[in-house]
Amino acid sequence: MSKVQSAAARCAADEWKTLPSGLTVIVRPMPGYSGAHCIYGTRFGAIDRCFRLGEKEVTLPAGVAHFLEHKMFEDEDCDAFAKYAKTGANANAYTSFDRTCYLFTATQQIEESLDILLGMVGHPYFTQQTIDKEQGIIGQEIKMYDDNPDWQLITGLCECLYHQHPIRSDIAGTVESIAEITPEMLYACCEAFYAPANMVLACAGNITMDTVLAACDRAGLMQPRTAPVVQRLMAEEPMTVLQPELTVKMAVAKPCFGIGFKEQPLAADDVRTEVLYDILCECICGGMSPLYRRLYDTGMVNPGFDGEVLKVDGCCCFLFTGEGDDPAAVKQELLAEIKRLRAEGVDEEVFTLCKNVKYGGLLENLENVDNSASQIADLALAGQTVAQQIEMLAGLTKADADAALQRVLAEERMAFMTILPVDGSEE
């Protein structure tokens, strides 16, 4: 690692501790900042739909992880927002395909806010009545995404690419699937996935490890806990595509499109390949690529056209999405560009510049308390550190990208989705 890389890594001087309960605690003190951001995350997300907990096999309807995230804010007395209101902290939570995170930002009474965070996740409380109540709110959240073409493209492509994998279902589920949720299901999820050994507490900003450890002590997290034996169960997923084409209609002004490629799943800790795939997307259709320029200048896409990599346990795919009058023509252009790059190799300059941008992005995240804590939590849940990321990035080469191109983005593993406009009317 160079001197400058070391300087960057010093900014990410995280302190790590694994507590007797199994909880991983990471703290990045940031001198000069007023606020602290804390994230309490578990490796439990929307794709965890079937698991064995001891002798019991649990199968969940779509949307349980997200539903549980909402319900975790309630206990017998009141909801956690009411408690946070007494500290002034700004609290929130989110659920992704493979994790659920609870967080707050605070500039005062940080200890008290930590107690609320650790307490709400450590003492779940569900009844059928409170579950029924939440269905209306989450139902509206689901319906909000139903009208969002960008989100529909991602979920539609996953439905096309995968036969069995739970990535096919929306993170929030459907109005029908969340109606099946019971308190027993939620308690089973807590027992299986909210055990400290499956969780990470990441804090950054105006906060110290001592403060965090004291809060963990108050929450009983310094005591040894027996980690439950959990086995995630997932149906066998073939490498074929379920449905190569899908067209739907929505209230949009212009056609929107998505082009997805199904890939071999990556190991949980294979962040290197994930970053390499990200860079590959940039080389193919990012702002420095000839393809992007050609499509942009001819008005075939709008500035939102881009590619991304979706990687979770048992699933990895490239997703290219955008908007334009002639989606089929964009698909042909994309395939031609992939073919060209496969034959000629990626542009070395663009590849190096993409690495530059990633390095800058890491540093950017290090200067903001919210992003810092998110970065620590994300990497820790994937078993990595920022310093490892910087070093890994430095080691990526054009040859890696060229080799990857020979095995990914195959046309026979491609799905193509189009959203066509329907007419609106005015009263």
Next chain:
Amino acid sequence: MDLNSPQNVTRTRLAPGVHLMTAPAEKFNRCRISIHFAFAAKRETATAHALLPQLLERGYADCPDMTELTKRLARLYGADLSVEGRPLGQNHDLMVSVTGIKDGFALNGEQLTREYAALALGVAFHPYLVEGAFDPEAVEIEKAMLKKALEDEINEKRIYCTRQALREFYGNSPAGIRQGGYLEEVPGLTGAQLYAAYQEMLRTAQVELIVLGCGEETDAVCDALLAELAKIDRAPQPLADWIFMPKQQPVRKTETYDLVQAKLCMVFTQNQKAAREELDACRLAMALFGGSVTSRLFLNVREKMNLCYYCGSQYQSFTGSMMVNSGVEPANAKIAEAAILKELSDLCEGEITADELEDCRRGLLAAMQGVEDTLGGIEGWYYMQVLRGEELTSVEVSRRRLLAVTEQTVREILRRFSLSVSYLITKEGEVTL
């Protein structure tokens, strides 16, 4: 020591209508140089000014090619060049901004800050011209993009509903100028018209140079800006004053589409110009009504009535108006509208508990304390003071003012609001307002 002035942020007048705002911003890994051009929006140049940011952002005289410019930014470790136009009541603000990592993090010892300055000034003052006008090829491409963006506003139903509501609310008032551009005018725009609008901006705008975390380079950036401005026959004009829309009978409109969730946007007028000294009280009023998770709209309309996933209020000081946005089940649109009005009425006439007022106040105080934890936060907080025509005061002054706001003041502020427009985007065949 003046306790009312910010400790780390200073603002100095460089020339008529030109100011420099600086902060050492030492704790950050990145630095930021922004040049703001603020001016009264005009109907006749609104579409040209809507297109200018895209044109400026895609290249400039030293680097006319869009792809090359993207590469140049990537060489600067992914420095962020941003050119944005935004409406501020009757005024328009165009910002050219470059944010990037500090020199100490450059892997090859590059003088990054100098490059950021050259880039920001180049983009702001040296656009790529062909025969004295913006490059016709770039103009045609960006016109097509703007046209698409204006046609596509229906894709984001929430934003579309808000825009339609505000169009109805402002009507032909100067605050109603569509600063995002008029679709029908886009095809006719020429490079020469755009250049004329750009030059007029350089000549008449209030210019604010904001330099954060650039250390010793700050003076050089400042000198370079003054050298650029010296080449222009400057005649800076004052910004347009705050405005308000008079009280009216509520107008209710409904549009129908093939969608799942209805969007409701309600716009209220204060029926008087907002008072600068009441801003912190307005913040508290909003937090109590619909701007926080301890607000009445969140706790009652969302949590108790389960009518929506989001339901929140926002205050707009430049136009003395308030907007409430919500996404609801189409069949419940009328119920939601009534519930929102009831919550406002309850706050105006019913009890406000000390607990709920203090909860809202506490949340705002805590958020204010963190304003200087990001470069964007520093720029946003202090530049808004400039645009509001205030002296620069520290966050602490606002915190003190907020602490002094009484329940009675909050109630008085909320009592001024009356519904002007209620706009609904809903499913075909569903209830209208």
